[in-house]
Amino acid sequence: MKVTTIRPEELGPAEIARWHGFQRAVPGLDNPFLSPEFTVAMGEESPAARVAVLTEGDDVVGFFPFERRRWGVGVPIGAHVNDCQGLVHAPGMGWDAAEVLRACGLAIWEFDHLVDPQPGFDPHLEGRWPAPIIDLSGGIEDYETLLRSRSSRFTRDLPRRSRMLGREIGDVRFELASHDAGLLDTVLAWKSAQYVRTGAPDLFARPWLPRLLHRLLATESDGFTGLLSVLHAGDRLVAGHLQLRFDGVLAGWFPAYDPDLGKYAPGLQHHLGTARAAAAAGVRHIELGKGGEDYKALLANGTLMVGTGQVTRSRVVATARAAGRAPVRRLRDVVTSSPALYRWADRVRKAHSAADSTLRRRLDPASTR
Template sequence: MKITVLRPGELGEAELTRWRELQQTDPELGNPFLAPEFTLGVARLRPRVRVAVVEDGDKVVAFFPFERGRAGIGHPVGFGLTDLQALIAPPELCLDARRLLKACGLGVWDFDHLLAHQPTFAPYHTVRRLEPVMDLSEGFEAFAEQVRRAAPKTHRTIRYKERKLGREVGEVRYVFDCREEAELTRLMAWKSDQYNRTGRTDRFARPWIVALLRHFHRTGFGVLSVLYAGDQPVSAHFGLRCGQVMAGWFPAYDPRFAKYSPGMIGHLHLARSCAAAGITEIAMGRGGKEFKEGFTSRQIPIAEGRIARPLSRHCGGVALHWARTAPLNKARDIVLRDRRMYQRADRVLKAYARLRSATVRRK
């Protein structure tokens, strides 16, 4: 097989068409994070993004999008932002993973949300998990009935709080595809506040991430949805759409309305609006949010791990990278698997955030 590494902007219309054809060979490849639009969008802001084009004879059989870091350390495109990663290829295709890395000039490739059923990287999985999906293929009412059966208390609570929000704040309405950039700015401000309030790293402190969301919003690849009570926006969600699949990405809400659970109300409205727009599933991504359990229709097996080429010129950088990341990844996996540990860790992060905020005010 022949492997050619290109900048995403060097892909022609024939290659992009073939990429989309290969997405149709595996239902899980329909996720927006695996669409060429995502790789092309990130590449506008991250100059180290590349795509390996794998050919068998005169036919392209796979695309491998990646980011090349320092010392030959490779990551999936938009690492840290993506909830699904994969080789864009038919599900049965098995490549020589180390040969692929060599052709890409990588000494190591890290992944944390990789489709687990693909055989190329299967020997290098260290952890497997499940990502939840909301199945809307039978329509919203069928999905809502599933939620009522799976989590009746959650469903009743959402409906009660929505009625309460309408009575006390204003009539509830939902805009599925909001084109106002000011509302996107508001969502990012809410999300930054949430990150800081809960002790997480503020992703929107990075200008390239802000620019990426604005680009996807302007091009229509990103869908901004806003829940209003009267004239006041109370929650919002920014996701990515590829055909019939929506990838949940950045939900946020105004903390002044927290007692109404506006995020959960918004998710139910998102499901209704997606079904009406012809979207058959919403990939919710990995995370410890308990409400996802009631909304989950099925789950996608994903994997975390890394592959390293032995005796490569990058071996020093590979060893250092492993020493820095392996213990942290292991600890994170233990916490994510245990709900009580996750809740304790969440409380610790929030306490740290309060302490940090108090220290900043004193200064």
């Protein structure tokens, strides 16, 4: 096997078609985060982005997107915003992880959302965690029947709030695939404010991330599209969610809603609208992402497994990285995979944020934060 490393923008139409073919031929690889479109878009923002092209003779048999950082440390492409990671490969193919890293010039490759299974990387797993999904393969009627049996919120409360939203704000309508860049800016502003309000790091303080999301929203090719699902009441935007689709898989990303309309349960209304519209559009399942948020436990009717771990070629680099990062990563994985622990951590974070805001106002009455 030969491994050649290139920049994402060097991928040609033949390589991209081959990449799509592998995604369609191997179960589990049809996640849009594993698509070449995500890799190429991320390459526009990251000078460290690379793609390893694996060949046997004249045949391309795999693609491995990654980012190369200092000291030979490798991470998945778009690491902190990439919800599905791994090597996209031909059916039945195996590989030697250490040899791939050597050809890429990497001493270590760390991952936290490894697709399951990955023949060459599975021996390096440190943990496997459930990632909730909405499985629509049985049809929307079966899914909604399950939701109604699970919680009275779907039999009485949510329909009542939807009617109230229509009466008080305007006719409620849902659109699965808007490409309105202005609406995306509004959704990202809501999400940024939510991060600040709850004490979480504001991802959108990094200018490259909004640029990436706008680039993906404008991308549409063979099976892949970026889309913004939106819920309106009259002329008012209520909620939005940037999502990526490849064939029958829809992956959610950065859901947000107008905080002034919280009494109408806009988040749940939007997610239910997404499930209905996605089922009608031929989506098999919606990936909600690893995490223990309450709404995921309420909406999910299935799970996929994702892996965390690292492949190492240098014991020195691995030891140095593990000393500062591994315990924190493992603790984060445990917390985010448990709804109960996630709720507890979320309450602690919000209490800390509220106390910090109060202290800031007392020390500086002019502060708006």
